[in-house]
Amino acid sequence: MTQDHLDTTIFGEPPPQEPSRRRRRQRERRRGGRRLVTLVIAVALVGVATVTAFTVLRPLVSSLVGGGSEAEDFPGPGSGEVVVTVKQSDSGEAIATALRDAGVVKTRSAYLEASAADPELSAKIQPGTYTLKKEMKASEAFGFLANPDNRTVARAVIPEGLWVSEIIPRLSKATTIPVADYEAALKDPEALGLPSAADGKVEGWLFPSAYEFDKDVPAAEQLRQMIAMTIKELEKAGVQPDDYERILTVASIVEGEVNGEGDRAKVAQVIENRLNDPNGPTVGMLQMDSTVHYAVQKRGRAGTTSEQRNSDSPYNTYKVKGLPPGPINNPGAASIEAAANPEEGPWFFFVAVNPDTGETKFATTAAEHQRNVEEFNQWCRENRDRC
Known part of the structure; x- marks a missing residue:
């Protein structure tokens, strides 16, 4: 009988032996390794799920916000x-x-x-x-x-002082919209936003400026924008709606008579002085060549002929007292401002003694004015083809 067997017989089964410290560390490392592998696998699965979800949902999100990324x-x-x-x-x-x-x-x-x-x-x-x-x-x-x-754009440049009959062809040329479309639009002035004081006449209300119209803007809308610009300038000058038509008429005469910027407010005062004094030197008549030019629809020459001044047109201010029936052209902002705020002074007369330079002289008496007129006549003698 061996010693081990004898011990077992006498004392029974030996107690279990405590594992060594090294074996315990080995088992703990194995358990830790298994936990790490499990964690890595879990993280990997989450990552795969995230990528998959982003790939699947991204087009939907992009469509909702209206775009995407680079x-x-x-x-x-x-x-x-x-x-x-x-x-x-x-x-x-x-x-x-x-x-x-x-x-x-x-x-x-x-x-x-x-x-x-x-x-x-x-x-x-x-x-x-x-x-x-x-x-x-x-x-x-x-x-x-x-x-x-x-950039391609329909650009229409409308200078100050043109007649409506001159503006429409310019608009048509710039925009390629037929003249007939503009003429048709003019037949419905209310739709264009034309104030009732204009009595359906658009002359004076098409504000001169440089316009850039989109190709799909119809003729009526273009005219409406131009009229709106005129109203805006009248408001800017402090003109009340009841005076719109009168101020535009005065402004159009200023536009037709003046070359020099500094003379506009003085010419506006001459107009007011003549209107306000029916017994003055012009007996209440404006006697403006620009109104006669409008009556006969002719441009290009300074002054007027005796035949033109004998016209029976209501726009002939050599024969008809007071303002003409309405504007005689389409005035710009400077003339509107001048008509709304004339420069105070006693002048009844003015004449552009040199139409080339725009030099204009003002006078209070007929005798003084006649001396200025002689300067103009001298210019005409030197430029016979232009008078």
């Missing part, structure tokens, strides 16, 4: 041609939508990102028509719009 941009440079119109009131959002809908950029946000990267350049984009390519890179489309050389 990844949803065309590589460019694009091909073909497509015309896009930027309107006066268009925001960056509106431009982005128009470009996307026209197939120029792939997403709205691709354009908006390019625009936001350069706010100063973005602010330089002007209304007009642009011919771009389809499937352009958004940054390149943005740069194209920001370059004014790429």
Whole structure:
């Protein structure tokens, strides 16, 4: 019988032996390793789920916000041609939508990102028509719009003092809209916003300026904008609505008579002095050549002939007292301001002694005026083809 067997027989089963410290550490390391592997696997699964969810949901989110990121941009440079119109009131959002809908950029946000990267350049984009390519890179489309050389716009320049009969052909030429469309629009003055005091006559109400009309703006809307500009200038000059027509009529005569900017308010005062004194040197008549030019619808010569001054037209202020029936042209802002605020003075006469330079002399008496007229006659003798 061995010693082990003897011990077992005498004392029973030996107690379990305590594991060594090294074995305990080994078992703990194995358990820790299993926990780490489990954690790594869990993190990996979460990562896969996140990527999958982003990939699946991203198109939906992009469609909801109206765009995407740089990844949803065309590589460019694009091909073909497509015309896009930027309107006066268009925001960056509106431009982005128009470009996307026209197939120029792939997403709205691709354009908006390019625009936001350069706010100063973005602010330089002007209304007009642009011919771009389809499937352009958004940054390149943005740069194209920001370059004014790429802009096409119908620009109509209307100088001060033109008659309506001269303005309409200019508008038609600039916009390619037929003259007949403008003439048709003029038949409905109320729709154009023409004040009732004008009695349906648009002469005087088409404000002279440089206009840039979008290609889809109809003739009636163009005329409406011009009339609105005239009303704005009347308001700016402090004119009350009841006086609109009268002030415009005076302003149109000032416009037709004056070349020098500094003389407008003085000419306006001459008009008022003659109107306010029916017993004065002109017995209440304006005696303005510009009104006679309008009556006979002829331009190009200084002064008027005896035959023209004998016209029975109500616009012939050599025969008819008071103001003519309405404006004789379409005056600008300076003449409107002068008519609304004349320069106080006693003058009853004036004459442009040199129509080339616009030099104008004013007088209180007929004798003084006659001396000034002689200077004008001398100019006419030297320029016979222009008098």
